[in-house]
Amino acid sequence: MTLAVKNLKFSYRANSVLDLAPVTFEQGKIYGIVGKNGVGKTTFFKTLTNIITNYSGSVEIDGNNVKENPKLLASVGIVLDDMELYKNYTGLFNMRYFGGLRGNFDEERALALAQELNIHESLNEKVASYSLGMNKKLILLISLMNNAKILIFDEPFRGLDKPTVEWFKKYLLGLKQEGRMILISSHVQEDIETLADEVLVLENGKFIEKFDLKETNQSYIYRVQTDSPSKLAALLETAxxxxxxxxxxxxxxxxxxxxxxxxxxxxxxxxxxxxxxKKESKFVELIK
Structure with missing residues (x-):
């Protein structure tokens, strides 16, 4: 399965938000989408899933246009940082509602995931009573429960406790081994380095850099404090x-x-x- 973005452009009023050259994502990989706040990461994710449709260019799954064939999105799960649930209804209602929208809902699987996420005992409570962490866990449950082939996560670790973060990272790596395609944004360097195979840096609405984090010969940024800076500088100049x-x-x-x-x-x-x-991946320098 492939997800292809072709010459995608989106503007909000007179402001250009996205102006992307063609890029293709493949199954069995985790892609980190990184960049400073306000560069368009969430907007990019929304165009992939028809939350935003007034863009030019195309988004295609296996060569089929998503805007023209919205049923393709049944194979996509998404967590957005600003995603809203029905707060006056129970977690169980939300789980069943969003599962039913996709038309492929396995309640037994969903309840098993709720158990792993440690929210099963709260499913009969109204979402309005949930803490930030519980709310985020329910959103994760909804995104994962339909066994989607493509998973999109916008800052998914924000608000989660450490045990849940560790569980989720392990779960995502397992999904990758199963051949799923995962796109994830995070401002935390460790999250991206732990999970991503490739990193795309978004700036001014464009992907300005692409890094293969599995490449053994990639460059790193080294910061060194020494007792002899002039001698080290001479070594560097000679090399x-x-x-x-x-x-x-x-x-x-x-x-x-x-x-x-x-x-x-x-x-x-x-x-x-x-x-x-101090050693850092080069992509970190571009998102500070």
């Missing part, structure tokens, strides 16, 4: 590695792990002492 210097003897540069290990050995041989070493 043709660009760097920047900061206060308190910090140097920043971008290299692969293999090159870093070679550089570190050279530095130790010259009696250069490293006080602190």
């Amino acid at each position: 043709g590695i660009k760097f920047t210097s900061q206060a308190e003897n910090w140097l920043t540069f971008e290299i692969t792990e293999e090159v870093y290990r070679h550089l570190f050995k050279q530095a130790v041989a010259q009696d250069i002492e490293f006080y602190q070493i």
Whole structure:
């Protein structure tokens, strides 16, 4: 199964929100969609699922246009950061209602997931009485219970307790192994690095960078504090590695792990002492 976005453009009033070149997502992978607040991540997810339809270009599942064939969305589950439930009704009503909308609802499976999420005892209570965490768990349950082939999560970990976050990450990795396609946004670096195979960075309505986090030879941003910044700078210059210097003897540069290990050995041989070493994926630099 593939999800293809072709020349998708969306504007709100006179402001361009999305202007995307063609991009294709494949099953059996987890994609991290990252970017600063307000860059259009939630809007992008809404266009994928017909919540927003007044865009140009196309969204296609296996070559079929989603806008023209909304029944295709029965295979898609979504959690939005601003998703609303029927608060004056019970969790059980919401579970059955949203499950029924898709036309493929297995209540036994849904109740088993509710047990894993530890909300089964609250399903007969009105959603208005739920805490933020309980509300988020019910939304997760609704997105997962129909065994969707494509899953879209907008900041799904926000408001969840640590045990639920760990359960959910493990569950998502299991779904990936089953061949599901998962798109997820998060501002937490660890969430993306733990889960994603590829990361797409959204800025000014465009995907400006794409990173394969499973690529063993990818570059990282290293920040190093040393007792001999001038000697380390000379080493970097000799190796043709660009760097920047900061206060308190910090140097920043971008290299692969293999090159870093070679550089570190050279530095130790010259009696250069490293006080602190900070390593980040390159995509993190683009979302700060």
